[in-house]
Amino acid sequence: MTITARLDVGRNASPFLFGEEAAAVAEVLESGQYGHTDVTEEFERRIAAFLGVRDAVAVMSGTAALHTALLAAKVGPGHEVVVPSMTFCATVQAILAVGATPVFVDVDPATLCVTDQLVMDAVTDRTRAVMPVLFGGRAIDLSRIRPELAARDIATMEDAAHAFGSRNGARRVGATGDLTCFSFGPIKNLTCGQGGVVIPRGHAEAATIRRMRMLGVVQSQAERAQTTRYCVEGFGLRYQMSGINAAIGLAQLPHFEKTAATRRGLWRAYRRALASLDGVTLVDVDPDRSVPHLCQVRTPHRDKVHARMKARGIGVGVHYPPNHLQPAFAEWRRDLPATEQVGRELLTLPFHQHLAEADIDQVVTALGQALKTVGAASCARS
Known part of the structure; x- marks a missing residue:
């Protein structure tokens, strides 16, 4: 049996392009504006519209999405985050990056996802967040325990790196009211080459994440160009998505x-x-x-x-x-x-x-x- 190149050892997964991405990137390169630009903001608007949510905040990777979401939920030293062990290591590294403790839980062997009971059995007085992983793209319905988690000031934060476009009932993943993090890496169902998005729980959280992804600076790049000063209001990292990556995602989304x-x-x-x-x-x-x-x-x-x-x-x-x-x-x-x-x-x-x-x-x-x-x-x- 002759094995085709589509099945070779290096292609367990593989990026897929529709032929319009190169022209979209070329347009950004020709503009001379390579960083966070109006192209990134258009990508955010289009993602929000696709998911049926009010806001989406684009960052440079899925790991950056998880990290900033944890920071926005005020998860830090002394806190525990309930997380399945069956996930990519980036999920755990994001928890450690904020100084929190991962509390590993088991999964249902049939789905590789957590269940309500597995999550609640791991919750303690130190739990500040639970991070279900939507493994393989499968949506998880934690609606029965969400009220109890909310009453205990525990954030539900979906690692939806595998699950862009999946549905939980009638709603797409990301529109269920939880903090949700997507990845748009090279082999994801939608790719930006590299990138991620956080779906915040409200306007204040969106503003916090936007500030953090820009090194804590309040003013936009356009606003900074018009003044001699800018204001740094808090901790931040250089996590913004470039217009180059956003252009790839914008070319992919209609397909x-x-x-x-x-x-x-x-x-x-x-x-x-x-x-x-x-x-x-x-x-x-x-x-x-x-x-x-x-x-x-x-x-x-x-x-x-x-x-x-x-x-x-x-x-x-x-x-x-x-x-x-x-x-x-x-x-x-x-x-x-x-x-x-x-x-x-x-x-x-x-x-x-x-x-x-x-x-x-x-x-x-x-x-x-x-x-x-x-x-x-x-x-x-x-």
């Missing part, structure tokens, strides 16, 4: 419904192809409501299957090694049996918009062959 339909179709094609395959379990992302970001299976022979798929030139991966087992976070390690079991079994299959259904058939055929080889070897040893 998003096509993106969503393509990714849902590919995920469903995987589901059909995997249905007759023994030895693997597909992780559900609820494609009717979600825009899938990953396609993952669980197998008890993950490491051996991973090696055999790589040897065939197929770009499988692992998303993610549990954070509570990472050396950098060992101080906060606790027993999370479901996460640890899933962490040993997860295998991410190639999933991006360059794929065709014939590629998916190739992946699943190779996966079946790898499972048979591993199973035969196990039987021979026993």
